[in-house]
Amino acid sequence: MQTVLRRCNPLFSFTTPVRLSCSFPSYIYNRNPRNLEKLCIARKPAGYHLERPGKYQFWHSVRLERSSRHITASVIHSGGGSPPVTASTKEWALRRWLYSTNDVGAYSNLGRVLGHRCLATGIQEIHCDLSHDSGHKTQAFIQELEKSGVTLKEPPQYVNPAPSDRERPEKPWLVNEN
Amino acid sequence: MASRISEIKGNKNNIEMENLSRENKLVVPLDKVEDDWMRTVGPLHIKAAAEHYGVFDHLYGDAYFVPNVALDVFYTSGADEVPVYRGNTLKPSQAANCPTVNFEAEPGSLWTLVMTTPDCHLESENSEYVHWLVGNIKGGKVSEGETIWDYLQPFPFRGVGYCRYIFVLYKQTGPVDYSALKKTLPCLNLSERTFSTYDFYCERQDLLTPAGLAFYQADWDSSVTSLLRSTLNMTSSPVYSYDFPEPYRPPQKWFPLKQPFNLYMDRYRDEKQIAKEFVVKKLKRTHPFKPPEPPLQFPNCIPFKKGTPSWLKLEMRKERLGWGRINDY
Incomplete structure (x- = not known):
C-alpha cells in the first residue's frame, strides 16, 4: 500500500514541496512529517479565544501525570497520536535504581531519563506548561530536564509575509545553516 | 518477579539510598x-x-x-x-x-x-x-x-x-x-x-x-x-526552497468601494511588472564605481514637493523607511 500524496495545501498535508533548480526536477517532496516543525514553518495551533493560553499551542509539550504511587512523564504532540517519548517510574529499568517511586529523587531522575530519551528521539525543544512554583518535586523534574540538554521553550512559528506586509521576518531555517 | 520484589525490598531497606533520595542526590546510571x-x-x-x-x-x-x-x-x-x-x-x-x-x-x-x-x-x-x-x-x-x-x-x-x-x-x-x-x-x-x-x-x-x-x-x-x-559526478548542486501557498486574493470587484485605490490595485498587479519597477529604481540609485550613500538618520524629515498626492507620499515613505515590497527586490 503506497500512500497517495496530493500537493493541495502543503501546510496541512505531510509533504513538503520545494522548488527551483537547474537540471534537477523543479519540485521534490520531503515526506518527513516532522520536517516543517523543525524548520518552524508548520502550523502551530492558535487555540480558542476563551481557552487557557498554552493548552494546545505547541508542537511538542511535556506532560506529567502523578498517581498515588507512580509518576509518568511523556512528550505529547498537538497533532494527536500516541506520545513519541514516555518515561515512567513504573518501568522496571528505572524502578530498580530508585528508593521510592514518587519522592524528589524519583522526580529528578525521571527528568533526566526523559531528557535523554527526548534527545534520542530528535526532540530538542519542548513546550513546558508545568509552572515553576508548583512544588519542589516538579521543580526538581524541570531542572533535571533542562540540564539534560532539552530547551523548554519552542521557537515561534514562521509566518510567510504577504507582499504588503511591513516587515520581512528572518527565516529560521537559514539562520542555523552553515 | 520474585527477584524484582526482593530487589525493591533491598532498596527500601537501604538507608544510604534513602538519605541520598531524600536529599535529591540519587543519580540513576x-x-x-x-x-x-x-x-x-x-x-x-x-x-x-x-x-x-x-x-x-x-x-x-x-x-x-x-x-x-x-x-x-x-x-x-x-x-x-x-x-x-x-x-x-x-x-x-x-x-x-x-x-x-x-x-x-x-x-x-x-x-x-x-x-x-x-x-x-x-x-x-x-x-x-x-x-x-x-x-x-x-x-x-x-x-x-x-x-x-x-x-x-x-x-x-x-x-x-x-x-x-x-x-x-x-x-x-x-x-x-x-x-x-x-x-x-x-x-x-x-x-x-x-x-x-x-x-x-x-x-x-x-x-x-x-x-x-x-x-x-x-x-x-x-x-x-x-x-x-x-x-556522483553532477555538474551542479541544487538549492531548493519551501513552496509557500500563494497569499489569498479575493476576486476583483467592478466597483471596489471604501478602499484606498492604490492598495487595492497593487494587490492585483502583475508581479513581474512590480519587480521591474523596483529593480529599475534600485539601479538608478546605485552607481557602479561609487560606494552606496549612507542611510539618513531621519529619512522622513525631507519635505515632499508641493502638490504630491497623498497616495504617492505613502509610497515614498515606505521606500524611505524600507517597508513592504522594497525588501523583496
Missing part, C-alpha cells in the same frame, strides 16, 4: 537504565517514535512491527562516536563513512540490513533511495555479509530540511538469493538506487522478518555539495 529499557519496554517506545516520524507509513503502508532486536548503530567521525537512535539529528559530514552496526545474534543465524530514505527522491514522490543493503549477514558480522548496494552517505539537498535515514534489520529464515538486485559496485547512479521497501519485503516476506529499527535525521551541510560534485 543512564546506561544501565537504557540496557534494561531495551529488554523491557524499549521496543514499544521505538515503535511509538517511528510512528511519530511516519516511518511505517512510508516504508510498509499500513503494516508495522515491534523492533525487538536492539540495533546499535554508530558512526565514527574523527575521534568521536555519533550514535543513531530513533530520530536524532546528524550532519551528513558525520555520516560520511560506513557506520558500525552491532546486534545480538546467535551464531549461524542469517540477517539482512537495509538503510533507506523515503524523503526527497528526485524522480518520484513515493520512492526511496537505498543507501546501504547488506544481505546474508552471518552471526551479526555485518562486514562479512553480501553487499548488494554499497554505503553512500546521506545527501539531503540544500533547503529541503531534514530527511529521515532508516536502518531496518531483518532476520532471515534461510539464505536469500539477492542475485536479481545485484549491481556493479560502487553504485554511483542514483536511479539505480531507487528502491521500495514495500516491494522488497513483499517479494521476500516468507524469508524475512523485520526485527530491528534505528533512524536519524540529517539536513544539508557543505559535504553534500562536494559529494554531488566529486563522487
